[in-house]
Amino acid sequence: MGLALAAATVLTLDGILVGLGTRSDLTTGHAVVSVLLKIVFAVGIVVLASAYLMRLARPGGERRSSSGWAVLPFAGILLLAAISLGLAPSTHWAKMVMGDEWLECIISIPIIAIVPFTVVIAAVRTAAPTNLVRTGAFAGLVSGGISAMGYALHCTDDSLPFVAIWYGGTIVLCTLAGAMLGPRLLRW
Amino acid sequence: MTTSEADLKKLMLASLDGDAASHRALLEALSRRLRAYYKRKLASTGRSASEAEDLVQEAVLAIHIKRHTYDATDLLTPWVHAIARHKLIDFLRRTRASLADVPPDEADEAMASDEHVGAESSYDVGRLLRRLPPNVKCSMEAVKLDGLSIAEAAQRCGLSESGIKVNSPRAKNPGRADCPGSEIMKTDDLIAALSAHVEPVDADRSVGQWASPLRPQRF
Numbered sequence: 001m002g003l004a005l006a007a008a009t010v011l012t013l014d015g016i017l018v019g020l021g022t023r024s025d026l027t028t029g030h031a032v033v034s035v036l037l038k039i040v041f042a043v044g045i046v047v048l049a050s051a052y053l054m055r056l057a058r059p060g061g062e063r064r065s066s067s068g069w070a071v072l073p074f075a076g077i078l079l080l081a082a083i084s085l086g087l088a089p090s091t092h093w094a095k096m097v098m099g100d101e102w103l104e105c106i107i108s109i110p111i112i113a114i115v116p117f118t119v120v121i122a123a124v125r126t127a128a129p130t131n132l133v134r135t136g137a138f139a140g141l142v143s144g145g146i147s148a149m150g151y152a153l154h155c156t157d158d159s160l161p162f163v164a165i166w167y168g169g170t171i172v173l174c175t176l177a178g179a180m181l182g183p184r185l186l187r188w
Numbered sequence: 189m190t191t192s193e194a195d196l197k198k199l200m201l202a203s204l205d206g207d208a209a210s211h212r213a214l215l216e217a218l219s220r221r222l223r224a225y226y227k228r229k230l231a232s233t234g235r236s237a238s239e240a241e242d243l244v245q246e247a248v249l250a251i252h253i254k255r256h257t258y259d260a261t262d263l264l265t266p267w268v269h270a271i272a273r274h275k276l277i278d279f280l281r282r283t284r285a286s287l288a289d290v291p292p293d294e295a296d297e298a299m300a301s302d303e304h305v306g307a308e309s310s311y312d313v314g315r316l317l318r319r320l321p322p323n324v325k326c327s328m329e330a331v332k333l334d335g336l337s338i339a340e341a342a343q344r345c346g347l348s349e350s351g352i353k354v355n356s357p358r359a360k361n362p363g364r365a366d367c368p369g370s371e372i373m374k375t376d377d378l379i380a381a382l383s384a385h386v387e388p389v390d391a392d393r394s395v396g397q398w399a400s401p402l403r404p405q406r407f
Contacts, residue, residue: 060270
């Protein structure tokens with residue numbers, strides 16, 4: 001499973017670098033900070049979700065632990081977003097939330113997520129999950145997180161509310177898609 | 189005969205190390221419990237208890253194929269129960285019963301009692317398989333015991349894919365309890381066959397690894 005996650009991440013990052021390219025100002029100080037922040041958010045999701053996914057992959061795993069920790073990165077980014085909105089004048093809010101490329105973001109993250117999702121599902125299929133909806137959801141969450149991690153290298157919208165809503169929202173979307181696909185893809 | 193969690197777990201650990209006798213003893217002990225469990229569950233969901241044997245075989249096979257997902261630091265019986273219940277729900281879903289018909293149950297219920305029907309059918313698998321035509325024998329071994337896909341089985345047996353489906357009835361039509369040939373293997377024979385294929389399994393590390401010798405199989 002760990003191997004599969006590593007493979008999924010490498011594949012996704014490769015795809016981003018080749019397909020979309022990184023943002024042009026990646027090495028400037030301001031960009032480094034915001035890219036790092038987005039990556040911390042995404043990595044947090046991937047780490048927490050995959051720890052739980054590994055338990056879910058074993059029979060009865062869903063009974064053994066709570067999945068609540070996976071909400072933590074979302075709660076964190078929402079809190080930061082709220083703080084940053086509170087500090088900014090309300091005339092800037094629309095710009096901070098919508099950014100320049102919100103549409104590109106909501107299209108890109110789910111599409112990129114297909115790559116890690118395929119790899120993660122293939123890995124989970126060799127195990128034996130007994131709650132297929134939840135396992136599918138967490139596979140989707142991990143994939144959305146990996147996808148966002150890669151997309152962060154390309155995306156130039158840096159405001160915290162933007163990240164919270166569009167990154168967070170699309171990752172939740174990936175999770176829902178995974179929950180719907182889980183029972184079909186993971187039957188054994 | 190009552191076998192406790194500790195005894196069953198000891199058998200499981202030995203069978204993960206590749207001990208065929210322990211593997212067989214484990215599957216036999218579990219199949220008796222599973223039989224009682226499924227009969228009780230099917231009766232309480234208003235289904236015919238005669239379908240229990242199909243479920244017992246599916247669960248025994250799943251336990252065999254998915255044994256690498258057992259974490260040796262855990263109790264064994266909750267793991268078995270999770271598989272047994274998963275197979276029951278899957279069966280009821282396939283046969284269009286409502287999930288609401290499955291009453292909640294306790295984790296120890298799967299281990300609560302012992303039942304051994306069909307002990308008289310104690311053929312050894314060699315004898316069972318020898319009685320089958322060669323194509324059937326090869327297909328059954330490949331699909332049911334080794335967990336190969338239809339395409340891989342076809343390659344191994346030198347048959348077309350439709351030939352494999354005809355020769356291993358369960359693979360042809362998963363979920364049809366009444367499909368012809370589903371009685372071709374008695375549970376004890378299945379257990380004997382599975383025990384003839386025991387290889388050491390690294391229970392902890394193989395979860396989710398690419399090179400796992402065990403492959404997912406649809407029932």
